[in-house]
Amino acid sequence: DAKTTQPPSMDCAEGRAANLPCNHSTISGNEYVYWYRQIHSQGPQYIIHGLKNNETNEMASLIITEDRKSSTLILPHATLRDTAVYYCIVRDGGDTNAGKSTFGDGTTLTVKP
Amino acid sequence: NAGVTQTPKFQVLKTGQSMTLQCAQDMNHNSMYWYRQDPGMGLRLIYYSASEGTTDKGEVPNGYNVSRLNKREFSLRLESAAPSQTSVYFCASVTGRSYEQYFGPGTRLTVT
Numbered sequence: 115d116a117k118t119t120q121p122p123s124m125d126c127a128e129g130r131a132a133n134l135p136c137n138h139s140t141i142s143g144n145e146y147v148y149w150y151r152q153i154h155s156q157g158p159q160y161i162i163h164g165l166k167n168n169e170t171n172e173m174a175s176l177i178i179t180e181d182r183k184s185s186t187l188i189l190p191h192a193t194l195r196d197t198a199v200y201y202c203i204v205r206d207g208g209d210t211n212a213g214k215s216t217f218g219d220g221t222t223l224t225v226k227p
Numbered sequence: 228n229a230g231v232t233q234t235p236k237f238q239v240l241k242t243g244q245s246m247t248l249q250c251a252q253d254m255n256h257n258s259m260y261w262y263r264q265d266p267g268m269g270l271r272l273i274y275y276s277a278s279e280g281t282t283d284k285g286e287v288p289n290g291y292n293v294s295r296l297n298k299r300e301f302s303l304r305l306e307s308a309a310p311s312q313t314s315v316y317f318c319a320s321v322t323g324r325s326y327e328q329y330f331g332p333g334t335r336l337t338v339t
Contacts, residue, residue: 139315143231146325146326148327148328150328155315155330155333155335156315156333157231157317157319157330157332157333158270158319158328158330158331159330160327160328161317163325163326163327201269202271216270216271216272216286217262217269217270218269219268220337222270
């Protein structure tokens with residue numbers, strides 16, 4: 115699976131949009147981009163995923179560049195409860211690669227009042 | 228619908244002791260995974276099971292064994308615990324279509 119690169123930390127003002135970048139320059143054509151977050155020491159929480167089209171759900175938006183080498187997770191109106199570590203991972207969606215997803219160190223997002 | 232449950236929540240072992248971490252899911256998923264997370268670091272895959280009756284090694288399998296008892300349950304066993312296995316252990320259950328992972332609350336293990 116492709117490796118990802120994320121900034122170690124970011125700050126965001128409460129109520130503003132948080133834009134979290136992720137580089138995955140070696141991504142292959144059948145690999146998806148997934149985002150998770152981990153609040154304090156809880157288990158990670160799934161946020162969103164995509165292949166090549168931009169995606170939106172009730173939690174966030176995912177913007178994937180046309181060459182698929184990078185993506186941005188957008189939290190449109192960050193709240194203090196969004197303070198967490200955000201992980202970007204890429205993996206093949208096939209059954210034979212079940213489990214082969216690597217979580218790096220992620221980005222620690224701090225939302226400030 | 229409890230999602231993914233893990234027991235115990237906390238455990239302290241002495242070096243050389245054995246124990247089994249339990250994980251169960253009620254979402255009817257085929258795939259289940261075990262990860263460990265060391266302080267200040269990301270998750271590393273220990274073992275995974277793509278379906279009932281099958282298991283495969285992940286990134287850091289040494290010192291662990293697993294058992295996929297049935298579709299709901301996936302257990303992780305430490306036969307002879309070592310201080311290097313002090314970590315937080317997370318179990319995840321995975322959807323079949325889009326491979327979203329749903330995590331349990333974790334087991335915090337300390338080996339002295």
